[in-house]
Amino acid sequence: MxxxxxxxxxxxxxxxxxxxxxxxxxxxxxxxxxxxxxxxxxxxxxxxxxxxxxxxxxxxxxxxxxxxxxxxxxxxxxxxxxxxxxxxxxxxxxxxxxxxxxxxxxxxxxxxxxxxxxxxxxxxxxxxxxxxxxxxxxxxxxxxxxxxxxxxxxxxxxxxxxxxxxxxxxxxxxxxxxxxxxxxxxxxxxxxxxxxxxxxxxxxxxxxxxxxxxxxxxxxxxxxxxxxxxxxxxxxxxxxxxxxxxxxxxxxxxxxxxxxxxxxxxxxxxxxxxxxxxxxxxxxxxxxxxxxxxxxxxxxxxxxxxxxxxxxxxxxxxxxxxxxxxxxxxxxxxxxxxxxxxxxxxxxxxxxxxxxLPVNAPKCPFATYNRDGSMRFDGNGGNGPNYEPNSFGGPTQDPKYVERQVTYNSSTVGRFSHREHDGDYFTQPGNLFRLMTPDAQERLCGNIAAGLGQVEKRIQDLQINHFYKCDPKYGEGVAKAIGRKIEEIIKADELVGA
Missing domain, CATH: 2.40.180.10 (Catalase core domain)
Structure with a gap:
């Protein structure tokens, strides 16, 4: 310097x-x-x-x-x-x-x-x-x-x-x-x-x-x-x-x-x-x-x-x-x-x-979603999913192992659910959708369909129901873009919920 x-x-x-x-x-x-x-x-x-x-x-x-x-x-x-x-x-x-x-x-x-x-x-x-x-x-x-x-x-x-x-x-x-x-x-x-x-x-x-x-x-x-x-x-x-x-x-x-x-x-x-x-x-x-x-x-x-x-x-x-x-x-x-x-x-x-490494690895069964990196010398997770949550049988959390909350100076340290106090995921995306012009809405649905149309129907059903809750036209537009009827998807969601 x-x-x-x-x-x-x-x-x-x-x-x-x-x-x-x-x-x-x-x-x-x-x-x-x-x-x-x-x-x-x-x-x-x-x-x-x-x-x-x-x-x-x-x-x-x-x-x-x-x-x-x-x-x-x-x-x-x-x-x-x-x-x-x-x-x-x-x-x-x-x-x-x-x-x-x-x-x-x-x-x-x-x-x-x-x-x-x-x-x-x-x-x-x-x-x-x-x-x-x-x-x-x-x-x-x-x-x-x-x-x-x-x-x-x-x-x-x-x-x-x-x-x-x-x-x-x-x-x-x-x-x-x-x-x-x-x-x-x-x-x-x-x-x-x-x-x-x-x-x-x-x-x-x-x-x-x-x-x-x-x-x-x-x-x-x-x-x-x-x-x-x-x-x-x-x-x-x-x-x-x-x-x-x-x-x-x-x-x-x-x-x-x-x-x-x-x-x-x-x-x-x-x-x-x-x-x-x-x-x-x-x-x-x-x-x-x-x-x-x-x-x-x-x-x-x-x-x-x-x-x-x-x-x-x-x-x-x-x-x-x-x-x-x-x-x-x-x-x-x-x-x-x-x-x-x-x-x-x-x-x-x-x-x-x-x-x-052998000296550091646990001797009990273990499973993580960590993948890749230098010197990866095991199976690297094979063909299993490398993300969570997933619907393909990957390892999942067990709530009985959540760390006990501890209070320091009148403030509590813990793992607080980011979904517990705010479950409104739909209002603002719906507002954004409604601000778009009809042709912009159509392009949005087409862009989503290009990827969503390639996945299993059960995943399509879950995701399109989210869009539908934002705005019915949003869900209907995506369903139409992938060649499906919104009535079948909404019904499927209700059956899953039951």
Whole structure:
């Protein structure tokens, strides 16, 4: 950019001045992010496309397969999710551990948070629990995510890690203090992945059969015991084994020493979230265990190594939007941003069909209308319809799976029927038809007939009845243009309605 075009005022890519680059646009101070936040989506979309082919964050990681086994018979009190419905029930899982800021070739012993991402292959679809080894994070608003990660990467001038960038950002972002304290404590450099805990960090929700909603935070407590490096030990390990955590995880599983975690959850009834003295959706805060104790849910065991690292670990794609019936989200702003950012990053890094790759695909029956795109390697839906609604037997919605409505700040978030409060589809098209001259009306009917005349009569009947309700002459004109009598069509519609 030439010097005369530079602006001291931050702008969007299109040059619009930015008035607030600190806070996402939300429904009230604790409410969810709204789609009209053009700045948030521009920043997230641009950030997700900054580097190829490795992940923008969590570039270096290790993966393993395992099983989750239910131990708590009381989970039905909180959720209808079927993976919890029976004590002893097992669900296959895949996990990816990672460092956050380093590149693929970086050391496993850097002082850095560790990613803790799990994919549960349930009978109702995939549940992805995409967390870290810390219960909090550095920021509470997704608008600042790209800015923060830039400080953890390399200086644009020197291409070196920069303590100045890191501490400059942290010193101007006091909400980071909780996570900074954890990062620079003993837990900032875990001794491998087996000896650390995992957390959802974000607040999610669960819904039971009565429609009651409970907010929750997930905890994975290592059964191997917490084990960390000192700063000196971590620095030494870099010179001995840059891949210490990968080495330790892979070979422990190969030896049959299967690592395990106790899976626990904190649960907060929906009503209590409105008055709790801490914002329960703030990613920089924990819920004190004295107020919301850990409830044991089950056990996670890792018992099988991947056969091909690239296919199964590098191409693994986790996204917090993947929840199953009986689970939901919360107005956690950082979570709301990740719901959009993660699948967007996967589409860019792996391609639009990333979720059809074997490691990412559900193990239960599934059916969508998504078609085409690069690297489509399955049957692409065959000769079935690629639109909905359709009358050719394609998969259809099931109202029992509609998300439970949630109220934030006196406003309700839900899937509201766009047909429920306004069923007048006919007045304005009829008015437009009546404004046309007779010859224009005739041409309109002829244009419609050129296509409608080629389809099955049952579809013609439905559509011509719509035209007839706009204006009888409109329906009659189209019927005549395709060589049919309007009386037969109207009668057919009445019979269908009966």
């Amino acid at each position: 030439s010097e005369d075009r530079k602006s001291r005022v931050m702008t969007t890519d299109a040059g619009r001045p930015v008035g607030d680059n600190q806070n996402s646009l939300t429904l009230g101070p604790r409410g969810p992010v709204v789609f009209e936040d053009f700045l948030l989506f521009e920043k997230m979309a641009h950030f997700n496309r900054e580097r190829i082919p490795e992940r923008v964050v969590h570039a270096k990681g290790s993966g393993a397969y395992g099983t989750f086994t239910v131990t708590n018979p009381e989970m039905a009190r909180y959720t209808t999710a079927k993976l919890f419905d029976t004590v002893g029930k097992q669900t296959p899982t895949f996990i990816r551990f990672s460092t956050v800021g380093g590149e693929k070739g970086s050391a496993d012993t850097e002082r850095d948070p560790r990613g803790f991402a799990l994919k549960f292959y349930t009978e109702e679809g995939n549940w992805d629990m995409v967390g870290n080894n810390t219960p909090v994070f550095f920021i509470r608003d997704p608008l600042k995510f790209g800015d923060f990660i830039h400080t953890q990467k390399r200086d644009p001038e020197t291409n070196l890690k920069s303590p100045t960038m890191m501490w400059d950002f942290w010193s101007l972002s006091p909400e980071s203090l909780h996570q900074v304290t954890i990062l620079f404590s003993d837990r900032g450099t875990p001794d491998g992945f087996r000896h650390m805990d995992g957390f959802s960090s974000h607040t999610f929700s669960m819904i039971n059969a009565k429609g009651e909603l409970f907010y929750c935070k997930w905890h994975f407590k290592t059964k191997q015991g917490i084990k960390n490096f000192t700063r000196e030990e971590a620095d030494h390990m870099k010179s001995v084994d840059m891949d210490h955590a990968q080495n330790d995880l892979f070979h422990s599983i190969k030896r049959g020493e299967f690592p395990k975690w106790a899976v626990k959850v904190q649960i907060m009834p929906e009503a209590e979230a409105e008055t709790y003295h801490i914002n329960p959706f703030d990613l920089t805060k924990v819920w004190p265990h004295g107020d919301y104790p850990l409830i044991e849910v089950g056990e996670l065991e890792l018992n099988r190594n991947p056969v091909n690292y690239f296919a199964e670990v590098e191409q693994a794609a986790f996204e917090p939007r993947n929840v199953v019936p009986g689970m939901g989200f919360s107005p956690d702003k950082m979570l709301q941003g990740r719901l959009i950012s993660y699948p967007d990053a996967h589409r860019y890094r792996l391609g639009v069909n990333y979720d059809s």
